[in-house]
Amino acid sequence: MRRLENIVCSFCGSLCDDIVLEIEGNTISKVRGGCAISRSKFLSPIDNEVPLVDGKEVDFSEALDAAVEILAKARHPLIYGLSSAGSEAQAAAVKLGETLGASIDSTSSVCHGPGTVAKQLVGLSTCTLGEVKNRADVVVFWGCNPVEAHPRHFSRYSVQAKGLNTEGGRRDRRIIVADVRRTATAKAADIFLQVEPNGDFQVLTALRAVLSGNELRGDTFGGISRDEILNTSSVLQDAEYGVFFFGMGLTMTRGTHYNVQQALSLVHDLNEKTAFTVIPMRGHGNVAGAETVLTWQTGYPFGINFSRGYPRYGPGEFTVTDLLCREEVDAALVVASDPAATLPARAGEYLGKIPTIVIDPNYSATAKFARVFLPSAPIGVAASGTAYRMDQVPLPLKKVIDSKYPTDCDILLAIDKGVVECFAYKVALSMTH
């Protein structure tokens, strides 16, 4: 039996790096330290899938060839997903996207993309999670539910965590939760703001108005009473070091990036009075990495198109939901994500109408109707790489057991090579005629 310590769990954006694994032979037999999601992830058997073309089992190389053929023929392919891949695979996907003249988008566009657009409009005052642990005495969770989505966030970073100036842990913190529902996170709050559906912008605006010394006219704002607004605003101002986490409750509701822009501006305003930072509560393990890698290679964080040979940026234009619902792409390569289970039905269904290739360690809802399914070695289990935590801190993902399948990075590079050869062959052919 091998015992490995300080392993990173890459299931959610918390990237807890204190997991202890016990390994017998080539199997993970015990997981210590992780949450329920983490245990499920590490303990689920690997290499359970087989390469498929049109639902029939084939050799890996045959499936690879089929993928190359589909992509080389496509006039406007889409590469999508990437949020559960390592940064190396994300870079390989960009390379392939460039070769193909494809559109490339990550799950960012359907989670924190609007937050990134808001950042492009006003900026963002932020910090790493260790600062939250060491300093934060007021913590806001707005439209996010870490108790269920990031189960160890409270204990490692944001609520019970003890650090430099927060030796009392939970006792040293005031917790504010704003949500439409009284979530499990809300139940841990000192102040709970039950916002009306689509009322976030109003509440945030009212808070900003109070902060800048304006008098509030009206009794409720987005479902929150005037007194609650006044009280909340004074708690925010009285913070020694405040941190504002936000999630899909802001990015997915009416107003999308305007909501986030208002939240980021509220934090800007608070910095005139005290120290305040904001962290997007990123869901998938390496969705932050997808934006990071795409940006350093192309200049843009998501929603990118290479059809002109150089990157162009277009949220609403080159983003996955739009491309699929408008039926603009004629082939799709899905990497480590499951759009059929996560996008609006119409977008998911269109993937069944075009040749779709799925690279994933697990058979997914999308794989069910994909033309080609290429199983890969799961990252952080049977493949190494880098992942970026929700606060952009990069962490090493380790390979702890062996898979019979290649990594998604190697598969992407092999497809790229195949497509380049295909294109070269076509050019050669056209020259001989």
Next chain:
Amino acid sequence: MAFIPEIHAILITGRTLRQGVGVADGKDSDVYKKETSLVELSSSTMEMLGLKHGDSVEISTDFGVGRFLCRKGDLPEGIIFIPYGPPANRLTRDATEGSGMPGFKGIPCKVRRRKT
């Protein structure tokens, strides 16, 4: 009685712990399938529709219709909640209004009890 009551509500979709465990276990797992075909309703909504835990309801939006089993949730009046998953995706807004983001939260919907 032939009249089946129907109410108007706002649909929120979102993550739950069991849904997360389901994703980690695999989308074919029972826990995932079960969790994603549930709808949470407030107790007053359940009362209004004459529902008890585990009853089947039909939910429709401008974008689609689906059937869900109901459970009681701590929700304000007029709000219903469905965990992320393919069933919920039949009901969400697929237009992104130029933002790239579909409407996963805050969608007007109708809820009614299915005949048993």
Next chain:
Amino acid sequence: MLCIQGGSIYDPLNGKAGEVGDIYVSDGKIVPSSSGARVIDAKGLIVMPGGVDIHSHIAGPKVNVGRVLCPEDHRTDPVPRTATTRSGVGHVVPSTFITGHRYARMGYTYVTEAAAPPLEARHVHEELADIPIVDKGMLVLMGSNHFVLSLIRDGEFERLRDYVAFLIRASGGYGIKAVNPGGGANWRKRGNVNSLDDEAVGYGVTPREIIDALIDVNEALGLPHPLHLHCNNLGQPTSGETTLETMALAEGRRLHITHMQFGAYGPKKGRPFASSARKLAEYVNANPNITMDVGQVVFGPAVTMTADAPLQHSLHRLTKERWVSKEVEMETQSGIVPLNYRKRTYAGAIQWIAGLELFLTVENPWQISLTTDHPNGGPFTSYPWVIKLLMDRDYREETAQTVSKRALGSSELPELTREYTLEEIAIITRAGPAKTLGLANKGHLGIGADADIAVYRPNSDYEAMFREAVYVLKGGEVVVREGEILSETVGKTYVADLEEDEDIIEWLKPKFSQFYSIALENYPVARDKFMPCEVVPCPPYISD
């Protein structure tokens, strides 16, 4: 084997200033003459060592946020892929591939990334690995690090030295960078330090003590490059005085003051500030232990990004521009604000003038390096324009006539008649920075040096001349021909080779798990993971 034949060679370190001669290259190095080499005809051309940038921001978390922040800027400058090169975007904060291309096209072959937080060093290395062609080194931020400040307070010099060595090793760094020392501690409470003797709250140490200790540590470790310092009070009318005081506290020890222009202002009634470049230059002229780079301001768009977070917050308040700020646990902080330097405004013109005054009044070119503090003062792609301003007095005077009259009138720029020679340009853009960085095989063309070579076509328009090299050799391979990239070779990362010390890790362990949000085991960057590495030896420092 290659021979660059018959060019006019500018190799200041080896005393060559335009002599016609041949340079032989084999296995990536400069070698003695020999027969049978493939000839590159350089008759009538100028041959120089590859350019060396001593201070630039090209990779890592804050550079990347600068990229995210400016889609409107990228749109103006798309770069398509070619058969041999990757695509990307410019202009002010280019994507990684384009960063490599554009440095190489100008004949640059080594670039220093000037500010890396250890916790995010892995990110810096991942980006450096994606910058093709040029070699790179990375400086590690320490001026407000919790343990650095605590150890200085406790007077534990040896432990401080060992901890600094650990930080450089763990992050794959080349040297020590300190930014507004002590200011970061106070920024946690949205304050700052305003003089060398202000206290860093919670530590009871002053910038003076921090700088003094870090210079000593730097020398005790025998690092190839002196302490790389961004002074306190940068951008303020008090900055000139502070920079002077800071240089004085080095007391003869090596010290590199970076982007001195941003700290070369004095007070002026009714105005934000005036240039105090002359005073600083006089000090530099009298003190050979000081080296500096300029941080020249270039008119047009820029993105300011620095670990000087309080400075960035005040810039945001002043301009109302987008503001990104980040605090990295235990280590450092940063701020990012896009900016536009306008020649007609008094402040923009003074900044431009102060930089030129430094260039023209620091007498010994070995003490001064050309930088724009890319992208803070403007993009590195404007170096050729700066060279033209230095070499062509008529052009400089013409340009000066287009800037704020009030600013120009209050300065001594019109009286400065100096024109840089080609030899001096070769010093401030390659030989000098290489020497200051302690890169023994760079910045010159002597036997054994790296075959990093730039060949230019003489042109009375010096901007055109330096914008695109005729040939660039990197490690002996021709990578640029007539300004075009032939091959995206992989550059190396230069790291300082410091001894392992187990004791410091034992000391750090309990504190680390208490205060950091990751495990100590996941902190160091594995060297072999990212880049081919060039290890620069340092003398042993642990005496017992």
